[in-house]
Amino acid sequence: MSDRGFQVSRLPGFATIAIGVFLALYIPIFTLAAYSFNTNISMSSWGGFSLDWYAKAWNNDQVKDATLRSLIIALWAAVISTAVATLAALGTTRRRKFKGQTLIYVIINQPLMVPEIVTAVALLIFFAQIKVITGYQGLGYLILAHSAFCIPFAYLPIRARLEGMDLSLETAAADLYATPWKTFRHVTLPLLLPGVIAGAMLAFVISLDDVVITEFVKSGGQDTLPTYMLGQLRRQMTPEINAISTALLVLTIALLTAFFLINRQNDKN
Amino acid sequence: MSPAEEAQIATSARNAWYLSTPALLILLVGAVGPLLIVLVYSFLLPGKYGNVEWGFSLDGWRGILFTKDIFDDTLVLADAHLTIFWRSVKLSVLTTVFTFLVGFPTAWFIATRAPKARPIWLFLITIPFWTNLLIRTYAINEVIRTEGLLNTILMKLGLISTPLQIIYTDVAVFIGMVYVYLPLMVLPLFAAIDRFDMRLLEAGYDLYAGRWQVLRRIILPIVKPGLIAGSILVFVPSLGAYVTPRVLGGGKQMMIGNFIELQFGQGRNWPLGAALSMLLLIVVTIALLVYVRYANREDTNV
Numbered sequence: 001m002s003d004r005g006f007q008v009s010r011l012p013g014f015a016t017i018a019i020g021v022f023l024a025l026y027i028p029i030f031t032l033a034a035y036s037f038n039t040n041i042s043m044s045s046w047g048g049f050s051l052d053w054y055a056k057a058w059n060n061d062q063v064k065d066a067t068l069r070s071l072i073i074a075l076w077a078a079v080i081s082t083a084v085a086t087l088a089a090l091g092t093t094r095r096r097k098f099k100g101q102t103l104i105y106v107i108i109n110q111p112l113m114v115p116e117i118v119t120a121v122a123l124l125i126f127f128a129q130i131k132v133i134t135g136y137q138g139l140g141y142l143i144l145a146h147s148a149f150c151i152p153f154a155y156l157p158i159r160a161r162l163e164g165m166d167l168s169l170e171t172a173a174a175d176l177y178a179t180p181w182k183t184f185r186h187v188t189l190p191l192l193l194p195g196v197i198a199g200a201m202l203a204f205v206i207s208l209d210d211v212v213i214t215e216f217v218k219s220g221g222q223d224t225l226p227t228y229m230l231g232q233l234r235r236q237m238t239p240e241i242n243a244i245s246t247a248l249l250v251l252t253i254a255l256l257t258a259f260f261l262i263n264r265q266n267d268k269n
Numbered sequence: 270m271s272p273a274e275e276a277q278i279a280t281s282a283r284n285a286w287y288l289s290t291p292a293l294l295i296l297l298v299g300a301v302g303p304l305l306i307v308l309v310y311s312f313l314l315p316g317k318y319g320n321v322e323w324g325f326s327l328d329g330w331r332g333i334l335f336t337k338d339i340f341d342d343t344l345v346l347a348d349a350h351l352t353i354f355w356r357s358v359k360l361s362v363l364t365t366v367f368t369f370l371v372g373f374p375t376a377w378f379i380a381t382r383a384p385k386a387r388p389i390w391l392f393l394i395t396i397p398f399w400t401n402l403l404i405r406t407y408a409i410n411e412v413i414r415t416e417g418l419l420n421t422i423l424m425k426l427g428l429i430s431t432p433l434q435i436i437y438t439d440v441a442v443f444i445g446m447v448y449v450y451l452p453l454m455v456l457p458l459f460a461a462i463d464r465f466d467m468r469l470l471e472a473g474y475d476l477y478a479g480r481w482q483v484l485r486r487i488i489l490p491i492v493k494p495g496l497i498a499g500s501i502l503v504f505v506p507s508l509g510a511y512v513t514p515r516v517l518g519g520g521k522q523m524m525i526g527n528f529i530e531l532q533f534g535q536g537r538n539w540p541l542g543a544a545l546s547m548l549l550l551i552v553v554t555i556a557l558l559v560y561v562r563y564a565n566r567e568d569t570n571v
Binding site: 009010011012013014015017018019020021022024025026027028029031032035080081083084085087088090091092095096098099100101104107108110111113114115116117118119120121122123124125126128129144145147148149151155205208209211212216226229230233241242245248249252253256260264 | 278281282284285286287288289291292293295296297298299300301302303304306307310320371372374375377378379381388392393394395396397399400401402403404405407408409411412418448451455467470480484505506508509511512515516525526529530533539542543546549550553554557
């Protein structure tokens with residue numbers, strides 16, 4: 001194409017806008033990260049490089065508690081949502097169309113369609129009643145809510161992986177007198193594993209990021225890292241928030257890069 | 270069909286349901302079911318200190334548009350509410366339009382990179398998408414706040430003498446929402462362009478079409494499904510936005526999401542909050558249904 005000296009797919013100005021968009025996406029994030037290394041508290045001027053705000057965040061018990069809580073919830077939510085999403089994906093792929101299939105799809109993808117604020121309000125009302133009836137105030141509510149909205153994110157990559165696998169290996173195993181459980185354990189699951197890992201990682205990231213639903217569901221003293229940050233934004237803002245954000249950002253990017261590499265490995269195989 | 274085959278199909282369907290049950294149960298308790306309670310609450314009376322009192326009332330729904338006059342109890346149109354609805358719709362539409370205007374060239378750019386470089390550009394768009402929404406909103410805050418990056422640069426350049434007051438305005442919320450939701454527009458647009466056979470463009474030019482004609486007659490029709498999907502993906506969360514207007518609007522420039530929260534907090538009017546939630550849900554559902562209908566029609570046409 002290029003030997004014609006005129007590239008058909010080139011549209012004037014598009015590359016400029018695109019580069020501008022990429023810059024606009026990353027400049028704020030880098031600014032945020034840069035200020036986390038600023039000595040000055042005022043944030044309006046650069047006072048020199050330091051790691052003080054990281055040390056301060058690290059020694060802040062509230063931050064420590066919130067971080068731990070975020071990780072516990074995200075871990076539980078990732079495990080639960082991935083487990084049930086794997087079962088659901090096995091149930092809804094690679095078989096003849098059945099009655100109620102669309103209904104199952106709609107329910108599984110519901111968290112992607114309903115505005116978060118509406119679900120948050122609904123859970124606030126619902127759990128308030130349950131709390132009165134049972135007296136239980138623990139993290140269970142948050143774990144349940146997070147597990148629910150993580151399900152579609154875990155389900156989609158697992159389903160995509162399953163759809164790319166044909167049934168011939170499983171049929172072969174069955175022909176060789178493997179029990180259904182053995183077939184699943186030794187044939188289906190190993191093949192499915194990359195999809196399951198991808199699903200679990202997405203679920204983990206999604207849970208870790210949630211603000212709105214957590215803000216409404218949490219009981220007193222149950223701040224996660226994002227709701228703690230939201231609370232701090234109302235008060236005097238210090239670069240400590242930047243430090244926490246940057247740390248969280250690095251964690252997310254590390255997980256995503258791993259996800260990206262796993263996926264690429266899959267495509268190659 | 271033999272009875273054996275029929276039995277096999279029935280077993281398969283039953284297994285499908287058994288396997289899906291755990292996921293469905295969690296979703297019913299943790300997401301779908303409670304929505305029905307919101308519906309019920311929207312028809313109840315507000316409690317004095319929040320929550321509700323049992324008793325049927327349409328006040329929640331009426332409260333969406335009207336307030337009672339304090340003096341003579343007549344119903345008057347609630348201007349404050351209308352302002353909030355108008356702001357929500359206006360900002361969501363503007364966000365959708367603007368993300369398309371800049372998102373389309375971006376998606377085109379990614380789709381026309383060499384096959385090896387494409388995943389990396391795509392990855393660069395995906396990172397902000399998966400990054401914590403609050404962090405991204407806060408990052409924009411760093412740029413546009415009074416002592417932020419933008420004002421500092423403009424003042425240093427001598428273009429302005431006093432800082433621009435962007436933060437805590439509609440403009441701030443708009444910039445924030447564009448920033449936060451842009452990847453949701455770029456990704457489906459990219460998917461649509463990626464499937465597109467570039468030789469069609471060549472054919473267009475060979476037949477003496479100008480750039481503008483090629484854009485309008487060939488490119489836009491092909492991009493349309495991506496545009497519709499992207500618009501839904503941007504419009505729906507924009508309309509229900511809560512974090513971005515709260516952080517960048519500073520509590521004054523409320524959108525529906527914040528207005529709903531207010532009813533469950535200081536407003537102490539749970540039925541109104543429930544009715545507003547239902548209204549938002551209805552609007553979003555209509556948008557999704559229109560989309561599904563359109564998508565199905567596209568499928569049958571191709």
